[in-house]
Amino acid sequence: MLSDRFKGSLYGLAIGDALGAPIEFEKRDAYTPVTTFREGGPFHLKKGQWTDDTSLALCLGFSLVEKKDFVPEDIMKRFHSWWRQGYMSCTGHCFDIGNTTKAALSRFEESGELFSGAPTDPATNGSIMRLAPVPLFFFREIEKALFYAAESSRLTHAPASCIDACRALGLLIHRALSGKRKEDILLYERGSLGILASDIENVLLGSYKTKSREDISAAGLAHTCLEAALWAFYHTDNFNDGALLAVNLGEDSDTTGAVFGQLAGAYYGFRSIKPEFIDGLWDKELIDKLAMKVFFHVNQFYYEGENPTVDLIVINPADEVLLIRRSKNASACAGMMAFPGGFIDSKAREGEKWLPGLETAETAALRELEEETNLKLTGAEIVFVGEYRGDNRDPRDNETSWSKTHAYVYRIDQKTFEEQKNSIRGMDDADEARWIPLEEARAMKLAFDHNKILEDALLL
Ligand SMILES: [Mg+2]
Helix, strand or coil: CHHHHHHHHHHHHHHHHHHHHHHCCCCCCCCCCCCCCCCECCCCECCCCCCHHHHHHHHHHHHHHHHCCCCHHHHHHHHHHHHHHCCCCCCCCCCCCCHHHHHHHHHHHHHCCCCCCCCCCCCECCCHHHCCHHHHHCCCCHHHHHHHHHHHHHCCCCCHHHHHHHHHHHHHHHHHHCCCCHHHHCCCCCCECECCCHHHHHHHCCHHHHCCHHHCCCCCEHHHHHHHHHHHHHCCCCHHHHHHHHHCCCCCHHHHHHHHHHHHHHHHCHHHCCHHHHHCCCCHHHHHHHHHHHHHHHCHHHCCCCCCEEEEEEECCCCEEEEEEECCCCCCCCCCEECCEEECCCCCEECCEECCCCCCHHHHHHHHHHHHHCCCCCCCCCEEEEEEECCCCCCCCCCCCCCEEEEEEEECCHHHHHHHHHHCCCCCCEEEEEEEEHHHHHHCCCCCCHHHHHHHHHHC
8 A cells, every 4th residue: 555655665764774774884794694673883873773864864854744845945954954963863963974965065054055966976875865755755746756856866966876876766666656566666668767877777777687696786886776775676575685685785784775675665565564673663753754744745635625535446357347336325326336435534524624534545445345345455456546526426515525536446366356255245335246347347337437437447
């Protein structure tokens, strides 16, 4: 689910950072391999404490959600106040500023120049390490996500390789958040991001796929760091093993971990992360708070005083779609066939406004499905089809009626289908629930604008 992926990306960043911190700068394999949080390292940190990677990501993320936009001056002020006053540091002061970041913040301090990165600086990994909040915040607009990924780099890291590393990682995180498969996340066609720095393009084209551990560098450049993180992501099949593989490359271990974690957390989701890594993370309430704020920003369409609905198209391996017959008592489209769905739960109503509830559109879709058909799905495969305005489609009281619906499609696998097919039945406000062959469903007159929604879903 989207909320799980958002949380996973930010937690992933901080966990990778905190796992790597105790062995930062150490030559590869000159230490007892990291298996969990430990204290120590060059900055004498406590277990689970994170470093500049996470501090700067928090500065960037809280600026985005509080300003509701990318405001360079506000971001730079927060970066500067981290450096000078320890804002968003887990020890209360800045203990580990990178050279490129320091040079840029010094220029900002002296001249007020916002985009303080210099193209002649070394092409280090200080801008990809903090990137995740940007693709999360601009999740609904991929062009903006890529544009501001580049802008976020230019604040402190202006070499083309740093900027393009941010655009590349931004694209991969965006794909992971969208629920794409790993091979599709990593798929790259030359030219699809325009002209890229050749070292970054080389990584995107798959340099990490064939390299051995010995050939992977963790020395702190943008392109080697991206390569190392993708190497760990590509060669493992879960967050926890991948994070340890990444940080145990040594040297700039915390940043390799942070870059791996942003992407892998978005891909595998928060719930796939070991409880030990979650529970042991320093100040995790801060990470939680940012994840919630950025998620609500992206999903604010259902917190604008409206009370919208969700619809879920479930398709089985035999290419049949699950339809319900709307109850005879339903106030709209009674007796017609429709997708399972219903209102997203709002916490309360205050005057004309529906207040934000804790339920997301995806959670609502799965809950309604279970309430109306008895089919229980986990949510891992849910895919967003689109948002549909429905100004005139529901004759109920306009004030409380849906003004838009969010449609999702879920293709269930053979195993889930076999396990549950005999327990599916119409419940709640569904008089009947049954599987209809897709072609037959397309030819039927479905309730509301469900014919249009179905056609759109089949194009995905
Ligand atoms: Mg660090």
